[in-house]
Amino acid sequence: xxxxxxxxxxxxxxxxxxxxxxxxxxxxxxxxxxxxxxxxxxxxxxxxxxxxxxxxxxxxxxxxxxxxxxxxxxxxxxxxxxxxxxxxxxxxxxxxxxxxxxxxxxxxxxxxxxxxxxxxxxxxxxxxxxxxxxxxxxxxxxxxxxxxxxxxxxxxxxxxxxxxxxxxxxxxxxxxxxxxxxxxxxxxxxxxxxxxxxxxxxxxxxxxxxxxxxxxxxxxxxxxxxxxxxxxxxxxxxxxxxxxxxxxxxxxxxxxxxxxxxxxxxxxxxxxxxxxxxxxxxxxxxxxxxxxxxxxxxxxxxx
Amino acid sequence: xxxxxxxxxxxxxxxxxxxxxxxxxxxxxxxxxxxxxxxxxxxxxxxxxxxxxxxxxxxxxxxxxxxxxxxxxxxxxxxxxxxxxxxxxxxxxxxxxxxxxxxxxxxxxxxxxxxxxxxxxxxxxxxxxxxxxxxxxxxxxxxxxxxxxxxxxxxxxxxxxxxxxxxxxxxxxxxxxxxxxxxxxxxxxxxxxxxxxxxxxxxxxxxxxxxxxxxxxxxxxxxxxxxxxxxxxxxxxxxxxxxxxxxxxxxxxxxxxxxxxxxxxxxxxxxxxxxx
Amino acid sequence: xxxxxxxxxxxxxxxxxxxxxxxxxxxxxxxxxxxxxxxxxxxxxxxxxxxxxxxxxxxxxxxxxxxxxxxxxxxxxxxxxxxxxxxxxxxxxxxxxxxxxxxxxxxxxxxxxxxxxxxxxxxxxxxxxxxxxxxxxxxxxxxxxxxxxxxxxxxxxxxxxxxxxxxxxxxxxxxxxxxxxxxxxxxxxxxxxxxxxxxxxxxxxxxxxxxxxxxxxxxxxxxxxxxxxxxxxxxxxxxxxxxxxxxxxxxxxxxxxxxxxxxxxxxxxxxxxxxxxxxxxxxxxxxxxxxxxxxxxxxxxxxxxxxxxxxxxxx
Numbered sequence: 081x082x083x084x085x086x087x088x089x090x091x092x093x094x095x096x097x098x099x100x101x102x103x104x105x106x107x108x109x110x111x112x113x114x115x116x117x118x119x120x121x122x123x124x125x126x127x128x129x130x131x132x133x134x135x136x137x138x139x140x141x142x143x144x145x146x147x148x149x150x151x152x153x154x155x156x157x158x159x160x161x162x163x164x165x166x167x168x169x170x171x172x173x174x175x176x177x178x179x180x181x182x183x184x185x186x187x188x189x190x191x192x193x194x195x196x197x198x199x200x201x202x203x204x205x206x207x208x209x210x211x212x213x214x215x216x217x218x219x220x221x222x223x224x225x226x227x228x229x230x231x232x233x234x235x236x237x238x239x240x241x242x243x244x245x246x247x248x249x250x251x252x253x254x255x256x257x258x259x260x261x262x263x264x265x266x267x268x269x270x271x272x273x274x275x276x277x278x279x280x281x282x283x284x285x286x287x288x289x290x291x292x293x294x295x296x297x298x299x300x301x302x303x304x305x306x307x308x309x310x311x312x313x314x315x316x317x318x319x320x321x322x323x324x325x326x327x328x329x330x331x332x333x334x335x336x337x338x339x340x341x342x343x344x345x346x347x348x349x350x351x352x353x354x355x356x357x358x359x360x361x362x363x364x365x366x367x368x369x370x371x372x373x374x375x376x377x378x379x380x381x382x383x
Numbered sequence: 384x385x386x387x388x389x390x391x392x393x394x395x396x397x398x399x400x401x402x403x404x405x406x407x408x409x410x411x412x413x414x415x416x417x418x419x420x421x422x423x424x425x426x427x428x429x430x431x432x433x434x435x436x437x438x439x440x441x442x443x444x445x446x447x448x449x450x451x452x453x454x455x456x457x458x459x460x461x462x463x464x465x466x467x468x469x470x471x472x473x474x475x476x477x478x479x480x481x482x483x484x485x486x487x488x489x490x491x492x493x494x495x496x497x498x499x500x501x502x503x504x505x506x507x508x509x510x511x512x513x514x515x516x517x518x519x520x521x522x523x524x525x526x527x528x529x530x531x532x533x534x535x536x537x538x539x540x541x542x543x544x545x546x547x548x549x550x551x552x553x554x555x556x557x558x559x560x561x562x563x564x565x566x567x568x569x570x571x572x573x574x575x576x577x578x579x580x581x582x583x584x585x586x587x588x589x590x591x592x593x594x595x596x597x598x599x600x601x602x603x604x605x606x607x608x609x610x611x612x613x614x615x616x617x618x619x620x621x622x623x624x625x626x627x628x629x630x631x632x633x634x635x636x637x638x639x640x641x642x643x644x645x646x647x648x649x650x651x652x653x654x655x656x657x658x659x
Numbered sequence: 660x661x662x663x664x665x666x667x668x669x670x671x672x673x674x675x676x677x678x679x680x681x682x683x684x685x686x687x688x689x690x691x692x693x694x695x696x697x698x699x700x701x702x703x704x705x706x707x708x709x710x711x712x713x714x715x716x717x718x719x720x721x722x723x724x725x726x727x728x729x730x731x732x733x734x735x736x737x738x739x740x741x742x743x744x745x746x747x748x749x750x751x752x753x754x755x756x757x758x759x760x761x762x763x764x765x766x767x768x769x770x771x772x773x774x775x776x777x778x779x780x781x782x783x784x785x786x787x788x789x790x791x792x793x794x795x796x797x798x799x800x801x802x803x804x805x806x807x808x809x810x811x812x813x814x815x816x817x818x819x820x821x822x823x824x825x826x827x828x829x830x831x832x833x834x835x836x837x838x839x840x841x842x843x844x845x846x847x848x849x850x851x852x853x854x855x856x857x858x859x860x861x862x863x864x865x866x867x868x869x870x871x872x873x874x875x876x877x878x879x880x881x882x883x884x885x886x887x888x889x890x891x892x893x894x895x896x897x898x899x900x901x902x903x904x905x906x907x908x909x910x911x912x913x914x915x916x917x918x919x920x921x922x923x924x925x926x927x928x929x930x931x932x933x934x935x936x937x938x939x940x941x942x943x944x945x946x947x948x949x950x951x952x953x954x955x956x957x958x959x960x961x962x963x964x965x966x967x968x969x970x971x972x973x974x
Contacts, residue, residue, distance in 0.1 A: 111867035126791050214709065224931075226712065527674065
């Protein structure tokens with residue numbers, strides 16, 4: 081890097097090699113300093129995650145017992161359990177997964193395979209990206225008005241499920257669109273070349289190739305729905321429930337709701353119960369995410 | 384190239400002559416009449432007239448961008464997958480205009496198979512690749528499918544290489560094998576015509592040779608139209624050759640005539656390697 | 660047509676003709692696009708539903724509370740026994756306080772992380788750090804809220820003794836941490852999209868990596884970076900659970916960061932967890948607040964898309 085040798089035959093030089101060399105050391109120091117600064121900033125983000133996990137594990141592990149999973153909510157911290165919330169979250173998933181994936185994949189197929197470039201389809205595309213930016217609490221207001229009141233579903237699993245489905249719909253659409261777009265054009269052409277219709281091509285060639293990507297994206301979106309609290313609060317999902325739902329029209333509670341309730345209570349013991357609840361919630365999410373990663377790794381790079 | 388283009392303007396009025404009759408002419412499979420094609424405002428094919436006969440290998444040669452790929456994709460209307468394509472004129476396949484509103488593209492493509500530039504097997508098992516065509520057209524009988532798969536793979540001269548691993552993913556094969564799987568896949572619906580769009584451009588020389596030999600065998604039973612930018616290949620395997628330049632057919636004749644004694648100066652320039 | 664071999668069964672083309680389900684196929688080809696279009700319409704209906712709901716209920720609210728006193732009022736006392744006051748400004752102030760702190764925390768850290776990942780990090784480092792950032796982005800906000808309330812606030816109280824249990828500072832910082840992954844990954848995408856040729860051009864003239872990052876990559880990726888910051892700001896504005904748990908419920912129109920505050924989102928949660936009767940001004944007020952919030956985030960998202968469109972890089 082250093083310019084030391086004088087070039088022969090050059091009468092006037094605009095660059096003084098000595099000063100360049102001198103300045104070079106300073107520039108290198110700046111480079112090193114900032115490099116460490118950037119690295120430390122990155123570490124801060126990781127550190128926060130570390131502290132967060134440590135805090136929650138150290139506070140909550142003690143409360144994680146078999147009884148914690150078998151008990152319903154209680155005013156006494158030692159007797160408080162997560163059974164209703166855990167089962168409720170599973171019920172919620174049972175509604176959100178099929179509804180959001182049906183709508184999301186359908187929309188993605190439409191946009192990628194059928195939609196021509198025109199105003200209506202541009203509007204749909206623009207609308208999806210805007211919808212992704214709407215705060216979840218506003219989706220709660222939508223759910224409250226349309227599903228809870230107008231359609232009279234009350235604070236049931238169905239009302240919450242529909243609301244959550246709409247909330248994560250943009251994420252699933254975008255993930256499915258990307259997966260469908262990643263299917264090479266030439267296998268589509270191969271199918272058309274055999275005399276296959278468009279729908280045959282989509283069902284037999286495009287979707288089978290895109291399904292791993294779609295599943296990965298959908299599971300990540302679903303895990304967002306598992307952790308969302310605000311829409312459930314607005315819909316009016318209760319916390320103290322002493323029975324398990326038997327159908328989608330039953331009322332229920334969910335993990336984040338239960339955690340929210342415990343976190344708000346002033347007794348110190350309830351903070352530990354909340355931590356235990358968070359551990360369950362995070363384990364739930366971790367499980368879903370590992371499935372997503374597994375699918376992604378198993379089916380990666382096939383072309 | 385630019386100069387050539389200018390010359391083309393004046394001489395193109397003379398539509399290319401049909402190949403002179405040397406033997407009893409075979410029936411025409413594909414008859415292209417005054418075909419024009421535009422991508423948006425780009426005039427890609429200009430007044431194409433081309434009668435293609437049964438059980439022959441017809442090679443289409445020309446420099447990149449001359450419209451040869453566009454033309455072969457027009458024959459099974461795959462070109463319409465691109466937005467903004469317009470055509471005029473007609474292409475008669477066995478006497479029926481393929482642009483006719485009543486002629487469904489699916490029906491046409493069931494009769495006319497296609498092999499593409501890059502091997503494009505489906506990410507499925509070898510068996511499912513071959514059985515794809517019959518299945519989408521409603522053949523479900525497992526025994527018949529087995530028969531078709533074996534026969535097609537034999538037809539594409541790859542049966543011996545893959546018969547023990549029909550259930551493995553087609554992507555585990557080499558490029559040359561994949562291309563022959565694609566040919567077998569096209570054979571599985573027993574098409575009348577096979578269109579090949581530079582089928583060896585992505586292959587190594589040995590695989591290329593195998594595909595060329597295969598083409599020679601297939602010609603006994605199929606009419607084959609092959610686009611190639613490899614002039615030696617055209618000379619080796621085809622019966623007739625059409626030379627395309629700037630969207631026009633400059634010359635169409637018996638292959639040996641084209642390569643030994645071309646009628647048009649531009650054909651000679653091209654095959655002697657002066658451009659392209 | 661000539662069949663390749665003689666055999667007992669009919670030719671494939673004959674079998675195909677016999678199977679001939681063309682009518683059904685044609686019907687499917689016609690119906691499917693219509694069905695898919697209707698499905699795609701659901702997302703549009705959702706937006707229409709949101710806007711219609713908010714406008715409709717907000718209009719009802721303004722029948723009970725004058726619109727001007729809502730927009731310009733500096734007092735938000737909905738539960739007052741004497742005279743309820745619905746001036747939105749304190750809630751907006753609360754929201755902006757949280758957002759401001761979050762942005763101050765997140766932008767430098769997020770950008771530094773993005774520069775590190777895009778310009779300095781080895782492949783191995785990137786392979787470790789990026790998933791961790793993804794995890795950070797996937798932590799539910801209720802967990803962050805709990806973290807703010809039970810850890811960050813007590814820690815801050817040891818530094819700032821005046822700090823109340825509920826305050827703007829702690830949730831603001833944690834919201835900042837929440838949006839770091841968003842800024843980092845979107846900005847990194849923008850920086851990675853800068854062609855290597857531009858970096859090589861500068862490096863070949865003797866520039867250090869830092870100079871390349873600041874003078875070449877950053878300016879080239881500016882629109883993407885700006886858009887990421889705007890989107891992250893929008894997320895901070897709409898963040899609900901962290902501020903509900905750690906921010907408190909005291910609407911105040913001032914620049915105080917150490918006392919309890921209330922944001923727009925936290926107010927909606929407060930009313931929802933309480934038992935405001937259907938049809939009361941309080942019930943409708945959550946829609947008016949929700950509508951205001953919606954407008955804020957809409958504006959932000961619009962801004963982000965304008966930035967990306969306007970300054971689309973020309974490489």
